[in-house]
Amino acid sequence: MIDTLLLLALNGLIWGLIIALIALGLSIIFGLLDVINIAHGDFFMIGTVLAWFTLETTGNFWLGFLVAPLIGFILGALTQRVVIQPIRGAAALSIVATFGLSLILQESVRIGFGPVPRRILPPITGTVPLFGIEYDVYRIFAAALSIAALVAFFLFLQHTTIGTWMRAVRHDRDTAIAMGIPAKRIYVLTFGIGFALAAFGGVVAAPITTVDFRGGVDILPVCFMAVIIGGLGNLPGTAAAAVLLAFFEGIIQSVADPTIARIASLVLMSAVLLLRPQGLFKGYAR
Amino acid sequence: MTTPVLETRNLTRRFGGLTAVDDLNLVLPGGKLHAIIGPNGAGKTTLFNLISGLLRPDAGQILFRGHDITGLPAHEISRLGIKRTLQVKSVFAQLTVAENLWITFEGSNRFLHPLRDAASDPIARERVDRTLEQIGLAALARRQAGTLSYGDVALLEIGMAVISDPQLLLLDEPTCGMSPAETERAVMRIREMARTIDIVIIEHDMSVVFGIADAITVMAQGAILASGNAKDIAEDERVREAYLGRPEDEDYVEEATHA
Amino acid sequence: MSTPAAINRVIFVVFSIFMLSVPWSVPVLISQFWVSVITEILIWSLFAASVNLLFGYVGLLSFGQALYFGFGMYGVGIGIDQLHLAFWPAFGLGIVAAVTMALISGVFAVRLTWHYFAIITVVFSLIFYFIAVRVKPLTGGDDGINFSMPPTFTFGHSAWSFTDPTFQYFFILAVVTCCFYLMHRVIRSPLGKAFVAIRDNDVRASLIGINVYLVRLTAFVMAGFLAGVAGALFALFGRYASASYMFYQVSGEGVVWAIVGGAGTLFGPIIGTTLFIVIREVVSTHWEHHSLIVGLMAILVVILAPKGLVGLWRVALEHLERDRVSEPASHALRIES
Numbered sequence: 001m002i003d004t005l006l007l008l009a010l011n012g013l014i015w016g017l018i019i020a021l022i023a024l025g026l027s028i029i030f031g032l033l034d035v036i037n038i039a040h041g042d043f044f045m046i047g048t049v050l051a052w053f054t055l056e057t058t059g060n061f062w063l064g065f066l067v068a069p070l071i072g073f074i075l076g077a078l079t080q081r082v083v084i085q086p087i088r089g090a091a092a093l094s095i096v097a098t099f100g101l102s103l104i105l106q107e108s109v110r111i112g113f114g115p116v117p118r119r120i121l122p123p124i125t126g127t128v129p130l131f132g133i134e135y136d137v138y139r140i141f142a143a144a145l146s147i148a149a150l151v152a153f154f155l156f157l158q159h160t161t162i163g164t165w166m167r168a169v170r171h172d173r174d175t176a177i178a179m180g181i182p183a184k185r186i187y188v189l190t191f192g193i194g195f196a197l198a199a200f201g202g203v204v205a206a207p208i209t210t211v212d213f214r215g216g217v218d219i220l221p222v223c224f225m226a227v228i229i230g231g232l233g234n235l236p237g238t239a240a241a242a243v244l245l246a247f248f249e250g251i252i253q254s255v256a257d258p259t260i261a262r263i264a265s266l267v268l269m270s271a272v273l274l275l276r277p278q279g280l281f282k283g284y285a286r
Numbered sequence: 287m288t289t290p291v292l293e294t295r296n297l298t299r300r301f302g303g304l305t306a307v308d309d310l311n312l313v314l315p316g317g318k319l320h321a322i323i324g325p326n327g328a329g330k331t332t333l334f335n336l337i338s339g340l341l342r343p344d345a346g347q348i349l350f351r352g353h354d355i356t357g358l359p360a361h362e363i364s365r366l367g368i369k370r371t372l373q374v375k376s377v378f379a380q381l382t383v384a385e386n387l388w389i390t391f392e393g394s395n396r397f398l399h400p401l402r403d404a405a406s407d408p409i410a411r412e413r414v415d416r417t418l419e420q421i422g423l424a425a426l427a428r429r430q431a432g433t434l435s436y437g438d439v440a441l442l443e444i445g446m447a448v449i450s451d452p453q454l455l456l457l458d459e460p461t462c463g464m465s466p467a468e469t470e471r472a473v474m475r476i477r478e479m480a481r482t483i484d485i486v487i488i489e490h491d492m493s494v495v496f497g498i499a500d501a502i503t504v505m506a507q508g509a510i511l512a513s514g515n516a517k518d519i520a521e522d523e524r525v526r527e528a529y530l531g532r533p534e535d536e537d538y539v540e541e542a543t544h545a
Numbered sequence: 546m547s548t549p550a551a552i553n554r555v556i557f558v559v560f561s562i563f564m565l566s567v568p569w570s571v572p573v574l575i576s577q578f579w580v581s582v583i584t585e586i587l588i589w590s591l592f593a594a595s596v597n598l599l600f601g602y603v604g605l606l607s608f609g610q611a612l613y614f615g616f617g618m619y620g621v622g623i624g625i626d627q628l629h630l631a632f633w634p635a636f637g638l639g640i641v642a643a644v645t646m647a648l649i650s651g652v653f654a655v656r657l658t659w660h661y662f663a664i665i666t667v668v669f670s671l672i673f674y675f676i677a678v679r680v681k682p683l684t685g686g687d688d689g690i691n692f693s694m695p696p697t698f699t700f701g702h703s704a705w706s707f708t709d710p711t712f713q714y715f716f717i718l719a720v721v722t723c724c725f726y727l728m729h730r731v732i733r734s735p736l737g738k739a740f741v742a743i744r745d746n747d748v749r750a751s752l753i754g755i756n757v758y759l760v761r762l763t764a765f766v767m768a769g770f771l772a773g774v775a776g777a778l779f780a781l782f783g784r785y786a787s788a789s790y791m792f793y794q795v796s797g798e799g800v801v802w803a804i805v806g807g808a809g810t811l812f813g814p815i816i817g818t819t820l821f822i823v824i825r826e827v828v829s830t831h832w833e834h835h836s837l838i839v840g841l842m843a844i845l846v847v848i849l850a851p852k853g854l855v856g857l858w859r860v861a862l863e864h865l866e867r868d869r870v871s872e873p874a875s876h877a878l879r880i881e882s
Contacts, residue, residue, distance in 0.1 A: 026846065030660075032658075036660060086848045087847060091659065091660070091852055092606045092808075094847075095606065095608070095800070096804050097799045097843065097844050097848070099801060099840075100842070100843030100844040102837070103836045103840030103843070104840035104841060106836065107834050107836040107840065108837065180620075217794075221667075222667075224664060259679045262678075266671055266672045266675070268670050269654075269668050270669065270681060271660055273664065273665045273666070273668070274653055274657070277657070277661055
């Protein structure tokens, strides 16, 4: 019993780290561009598919960590220029646009990759003893990778020019523009980075989940939960919320089934929206 | 001593560390056109927001004709008869001028009929037409409000404030952004309305203030600096120092002193 | 009558005559199967209309109307399958369930605006989707439940029932037409004008005495009613109810149909729904990836014609009117000179 609890808790924790990456991408798109990106789960799915394709064509899984974010970035930047920019912030229309994008992505993958879910074998096999149970080496590695990516992202935001520009635009769009920050380019970058983050998360997750054209559908609500509960515009809060949510869902799963866990998270999310819409965590308040 | 039309007691409102309205005790006896003036940030618009229900006070009371209206929601306060215009002129841009007036007239009904045809009410139509005449926008009745000039929007706002039989009218910088001709028109309308309605206006244009106000209250930093009629205010040393010490206002001040 | 109004009137008459003749004309012109398709279009138009009422008129974008659709659908489904209700009680149960749910969730949802409102509507619908999946014995989960149709009207020994496709079609046509007519009345009523005022400038609306919260809630419940009727009709039509119809993608499709058709117009939802379902049916016989076209169209319309197809139509009519009006004048000049 304890073993199962531990296993599920650890799995939850690691999933939480991966979701934190994806949710951060969603958060910056939401925070900077005011776009509710319905296709974000599908960005993650594309990451898993790219991981599969890289493995198939080159036999090297690790290459996926380079290929997926790169292609993701390009696709994201392209999407912003072609689809989001012309709409120019009419929020409702952007929801329809991203919904359309979601359909296009899912269907394209279904055409190119096929409707049958496939699995990737983890590049590192074997287990290590951890807290008294035998735990997958790859999952530990996935955790480390995710943490590294999260740290890299936050460093990027804090210490690079572009990162600072992004934070400025998120904080006060008009002043940022008045100060000469190239807002349009920042928007393109933001969408690109958001896609790249989700795609990276997809590669990390590919060996521990299925590669399926519908893979994004389940991820999307969880990401939104993390963004809302963590607080819109509160990036560390979002990351923390993602980890905690997945962790607790993992624990609840040991006593009840996944659906109940999901319902519980959703109810929590409703409560936050109604009672404390700025999120549960204090941090960089909007 | 009749009940004052509006009274605030210890009215306080803070925004974070800033106290916008500070323990304000204001009495508007009514029957006069009352102006509230003061430098930017004095708390004048916040006061209007508190009275009209857009903001909740942190402390204190607001009484309208003796009734406590503190904390009531905006639409309730509007139904009691307190109407206002906004500092940044805003109307219903997608509706026509006539529709703007019409919806204002209908809006204070407790029950909005879901099935009757809106255009079929003769009483409403007559009222709308009359108000259009009053504010001088009859020619623009069918124009979309969003396409109006700023001055016409301000007039429409005044029309909307008047059509619903206000008991107390709060005008927030009604002549702001208007050309001199438009200002004159607006001032005429306001003077006419003041004959039958209690009006309070916030204004920065001193010619307007000293031209039409019977009573003036000067606010600074959330509190009342001075209160009285135009002559007293013009002569008040503190007021001159804090607010009126601008060369271009000297003429009006002189006029008022010798009125 | 002005030319655009006359053109619209003619189209409306032709359209009505066609709709009344469908069970006989369509099998001849196309096939019997398309009578079913048109019936489905009617049902889904009502669903799109529920999205449109909230978004197009009140300015609230709900991404969770599938919830009320689902309650209507399951009200009928569970009513017939488990409670062994007759036609009308089951239909009524579906509608009452949907409206009740809309009232309860609306009380909370309507306190929020914009992004948060859209998100919480999805969250509510997801919660009940998962509940529906969970209580599989009752709802059949994603697989759903099938049931047989009790008769609608019984007269002595004869009965009219949905097993007769012609009766089914006319019943659904009648209900959908009634709902659209009600919407038409509401839009032109004082309440409807209040909707638009709130959408335009909610602060101003409260300052003129409109109880913004209550009016939004009323709209929300009305939209829930429309979605619930659609769901109930769907269950009656398909003799089937499944949790998958409560998923957010169904809500999303409704949003796309409403916006592509033309938000804020009475016929927008019908046109949008027709377009996409026709595409789905026509394309899927040759190519199974019609979702790709749906996605592309959604994006194209949003970029090129944000007011939707009805919006485009109106612009076209305006151009026509302008050209026509300027013509007679130049004619007169030519004659003079």
